[in-house]
Amino acid sequence: MTNQNRLYIVSTPIGNYEDITLRALEILKTVDFIICEEFKEARRLLSRFKIEKELFSLNEHNREESSRELFEIISSGKSAALISDCGTPLFSDPGHLLVQMCINTNVEVVPVPGASSLMPALVGSGFNLDRFYYAGWLSPKKELRKTELSKLKNIKELIVLMETPYRLKAILTDISKIFGSSCQTVVAFDLTLPSEKFYRGKASEILKIVESKNLKGEFVLLINNR
Template identity: 55%
Template structure:
């Protein structure tokens, strides 16, 4: 009888945000599939757990997926985690899920922390629907082209980005949408350094530049009516 794959959310910052169910699953599975051995090892150590760790990342996904699939099909159960938050958002593992589903293996969600929903919950915006974009292109010209393309979407638009591109992304948002576009920047969510900036893109850019902020962030742009705030 095949095992199961548990797609397991882990904390996005504060380690206390791990769920009771996630701890139970991590303790019970045969092995844990992770992006990075060091990050996964730190998490399990904090939980007092010792588990076999198998990596699945952009460098070894093609090589490791068949072996993982075989183990689960033959009866082992596993937890899939990302470095933080809920897996499968621009994370490795899609090939693994496709193969397991094709074999009829049960794939089980273990929900928990998500930077996306955390940012939305404190945005102060009245949101019934939104457009999730995710990560913008690395190269400036490609990024500018994408922002110009999605500017026509009259929706709340959500971006996720890496720590060292915050200032550049904010500049590009100002250039494309205008400095007055209503924006929310959720920075280092659940960490002691957490900050929530609300206001115009221009005012947030000025704060980011002044404080030289570098950290994980979620950026929310309210493009529904292209409402312009004080710049």
């Protein structure tokens, strides 16, 4: 059972609903309400598991106002679950402000681990995972992205990048030019879905595959810059 005056950060599947944990389901069933990015995605998830809960939206368009309002509700003695559209919340998702408000006022914040694109991409890459550098999302602007990649080239580690589906070709092109066409790269594509595939090899070779197949889908990109 959940306790009052508590915020749960609940990981949800990134594509395959069977990846949800028993603990996540229990939390979603017993909290007073659920905080989501988009109602459509949240309702699809909850409907799949026959869960009916009041939903509140927290996204990039309303994060400040909604964070304050949701914090007041939780502080009044309610329990809430924060979920993202998929995966683990707070990785490039709204919610940080609400979590910080709770921490600053001693409202308990409880992470509920589960699905994430990061760990499957790493363990399936074949690279040594003793150390890695998570660079996250780069700028959508071409010149800024090139500048960021040029700075990352100085970090002699395994580098992990996230990007939107329609920029896969563009970022591989930039990596081939900045890190070198022979740079060993892995694209973890459509993780947990039937179309899941790991593309491993030189950046230039993977770029040719992406171009020939016109690949578009969710992905995590790893660069072996050691």
